[in-house]
Amino acid sequence: MPITPTQKIWMDGELVDWADAKVHVLSHTMHYGSGVFEGIRAYPTSQGVAVFRLADHIRRLVASAHILMIDVPYSVDELIEATALVARVNDVRDGCYLRPLVYLGYGEMGLNPLPAPVNVSIATWPWGTYLGEEALKRGVSVKTSSWRRHDPNAVPTAAKSVGMYVNSSLAKVEAIKAGYDEAVLLASDGRVSECTGENIFIVRDGALVTPPTSDAGALDGITQDTVEVLARDKGIEVRHEALIRTDLYLADEAFLTGTAAELTPIRAVDDRIVGSGAPGPVTTEMQRAYFATVRGELEQYKDWLHLVD
Numbered sequence: 001m002p003i004t005p006t007q008k009i010w011m012d013g014e015l016v017d018w019a020d021a022k023v024h025v026l027s028h029t030m031h032y033g034s035g036v037f038e039g040i041r042a043y044p045t046s047q048g049v050a051v052f053r054l055a056d057h058i059r060r061l062v063a064s065a066h067i068l069m070i071d072v073p074y075s076v077d078e079l080i081e082a083t084a085l086v087a088r089v090n091d092v093r094d095g096c097y098l099r100p101l102v103y104l105g106y107g108e109m110g111l112n113p114l115p116a117p118v119n120v121s122i123a124t125w126p127w128g129t130y131l132g133e134e135a136l137k138r139g140v141s142v143k144t145s146s147w148r149r150h151d152p153n154a155v156p157t158a159a160k161s162v163g164m165y166v167n168s169s170l171a172k173v174e175a176i177k178a179g180y181d182e183a184v185l186l187a188s189d190g191r192v193s194e195c196t197g198e199n200i201f202i203v204r205d206g207a208l209v210t211p212p213t214s215d216a217g218a219l220d221g222i223t224q225d226t227v228e229v230l231a232r233d234k235g236i237e238v239r240h241e242a243l244i245r246t247d248l249y250l251a252d253e254a255f256l257t258g259t260a261a262e263l264t265p266i267r268a269v270d271d272r273i274v275g276s277g278a279p280g281p282v283t284t285e286m287q288r289a290y291f292a293t294v295r296g297e298l299e300q301y302k303d304w305l306h307l308v309d
């Protein structure tokens, strides 16, 4: 998925031309991976482009930085404004993906990150469906990874931290090379954690079940939370319960959730067809509700939209 450049990237308070948004090769985060980031989407709505759950994403960014003891030199409000500004100044009328990044810059080396300068960038580009249109319609095949998800006492899985994504990339490559679309990772105790950049749900007897994120070493997903709210409002039961891999094989339906992947049905797990092999009724209903929500079509969820203009 090559990046389609837009015009401006916000760097430490300045709007810089896309081609000039560069950092020094000796920037601290490049070497040791201490940095935090967010992935946010903005969608076209009848009132213009709106960023979905912007404040929640920025709060998670600052919480991630807090865990890593990185002092972000901007307030939550300033970062919200800056992110909206980036969506506004770039030509992204059809919606976009936004990527705020807090990184440790140039000037210090060594494993103590505390003296390193803290820099912030916010970029945006149009990003279509992450796993493909076909994936949204027909579902993806996933493989249980041979890589375990991080133990939360080895690295803080509650933080969306740059270096931790080596784990996700290893699992992704393994899955793709083996002919699957996505990987599901187990936690060190063997229970289901999450996918490489998505949370996972199963449907069992009409209820949604997802692993408890803190126990499972998974990120507290904002899409996961959105789906839970939408489901409960529809009277669908939602439970946080530990799952093992055979729970995925035997589920009535399964899907994954993430800002990039949105709500993508799971067709098969480790070559076992899930349910009928086509997106099931609950998955389809939740997917419709999710897209209607992010596109501002449902009045009761409009507080989640941050209009850019």
Ligand code: PMP
Binding pocket: 039, 160, 168, 194, 195, 196, 197, 198, 199, 218, 219, 220, 221, 222, 223, 224, 257, 258, 259, 260
């Ligand atoms: N888990 C991981 C590891 C992720 O990278 C993401 C994407 N941020 C998610 C889950 C889903 O989180 P969200 O719904 O907030 O995008």
